[in-house]
Amino acid sequence: MEGASLAPIPVKSSGPISYADAGVDISAADRSKDKIKLLARRTFNKNVLSEIGSFGGLFGLDLSKFPDPVLVSSADGVGTKLKVAFELGIHHTVGGDLVNHCVNDIAVQGATPLFFLDYLAMGKLEGNVVEKIVTGLSDACKANGCALIGGETAQMPGFYQPGDYDLAGFIVGAVSKDRIITGEKTQVGDVLFGLPSTGLHTNGYSLARKLLFEVAGYTADQYVGAIKEKTGAALMKTHRSYLGIIRKLHAGDCVAGMAHITGGGISENLPRVLPKGMGAHIDLTSWQVPPLFTHLQELGQVEQDEMFRTFNMGIGLICVVPADKVKKAKAILNRANERFHVIGRVVRGDRKVSYA
Template identity: 40%
Template sequence: MVKMNAYESAGVNIAAGAAVVDELQKNLKTQSHVLGNLGTFAGCYDLGQEDLTAPVLVSGTDGVGTKVLLAAASGKLTTIGQDLVAMCVNDVVAQGAKPLFFLDYLAVSHLEPTQVQQVLQGVLAACQAENMALLGGETAEMPGVYQGNHFDLAGFAVGLAQKQTILQAKNVQAGDVLLGLPSSGLHSNGFSLVRKILFENHDYQLTDLVVPLEKTLQDELLTPTRLYSHVLQPLLQQQLIAGAAHITGGGLLDNVPRILPDTLQAEFDPAAWPELPIFTLLRQLGGLTPTDCYETFNMGLGMVLAIHPDDLAQVEAELQAQQTPYYQVGQVTPRLTQAVVIKGVAHD
């Protein structure tokens, strides 16, 4: 019989945590910027190879909200890691930065190696897809704080930009064209409302096949947040973007104003892009007003770009060369009433 130490008897398995780190280490790709390996006290990233005259570090931190409850309930944990990376990295890219490295924090009740490995493999795969280093992280066992298979996730991303090319509201001008890059679905926002509508008010189950979606709710709701860095980097390098808004919590109504001067407004034509079936379903089942939808969900747009008219042809050519779908969703005009106006929608 193997004797447990005092910490293990309290519900914390140090050996299991070390095994998870060892397994993750096997899948890491060596990057010349990274000094040392996972498992040290802190990650080290060498900036000496970056040839910038006025470098600025751009950082962001975020989580995935109550979407973790659905991931835990379904046991489908392979996509939630990409959600975490995307929520942080898309914010950093929206400031005009190139993501450098990422750190994660995962808190669980009891460390189940398979569960943790699935989450962290998703984190690692997303980092590698965006050519950034997974520099470190923390996996914490917290029995008494979390129960059963519940867990929480948070992340921290750091990027690098040239000071004079950071995206700021002053760059956006009247007449700029608004391009929308499509979302993959709900991304990682509004899930408290989603859970209330679908599971509390209408008694759906995650395994239900919902006709308008043509897939199970589990597959729809756990579709990972789209990553935009690799799409935007060529445009940023050519200084073709005047402003970029990552459409997260608060939707178009709260996020687009962040990229606008006080004298300008963004006018959107909702007929310019398709409403994804999940948003139609939630709107109908929840009896949601247009304002409810546009200030809670991304409504099919994960990133909105403001482009000077003279740069539009070059931007479209680049997106087409990447085979990246996009929509011309509106324009920037002098402000008359509010920062965001959606055609045909009376904001209540």
């Protein structure tokens, strides 16, 4: 009615309402941050100029190592591999998955990883889970010579289901301008070296989980003869870092281009480092596809093209080696005890991959 005022809505409360009543425990977050600081400090070096907890992380670039520096950055997540981690209660490996994935993404361009930041979000903060995740991040950063200088741990009640969380990361590296690897020097006849993956790494999990858990009806702790291990163990193998061997090959000037085989598989990642007018031919007989991938294909009658643009098929890194550097590249790989396969060649084409 005109002139009428709205009556206040009565609120029932037994007393003052806090942030904790809304599902966000600041005290628990503070306790977790103290543990995170200790884990992050293990990765610090002389270039880290700030403490964990600052509004921004400070990092001093050593120009003596990079005379004409170019910064290289990448961001990524762990994806639905986290669903398997939730089911198994395994949280210490996903941090390594994330760091190694990001490290590989910039290393294939010749970059040295400098620092890393993470984003961890969950409905209710569980201190023991946070500590396991950040331990994995810290261990992987330290192994890759990368400083964990900051991040965000967010409590989002009502957004995530109990026990669920999401994890993403951001990395920055550097390379001198004349040492950037772009693939532009690739030529027809260059040889493709494939380095083995450790399972699915962090891609293709939505299809893999559907095939293993829905189509086949396996449980995560079930031993499967076709893959010779438990389903969960096969899916939770850590995404490996190729940084060490990439550095050796790069120092020996043995690579014209490199492709980290992630989402999109070989079919969509290898063309990213092929110049215009060139393609790649892959010899399918040159390596034995691990049983996990062949079993997935059998379970869903998945087409070959779909397999090669969804999964890495046992090849996590492809190096484009100039024909006159093949012998040297093989010697470097053998000295490093690094397994590899010569899987194909660069051919004339329209930046597509053919298989035979």
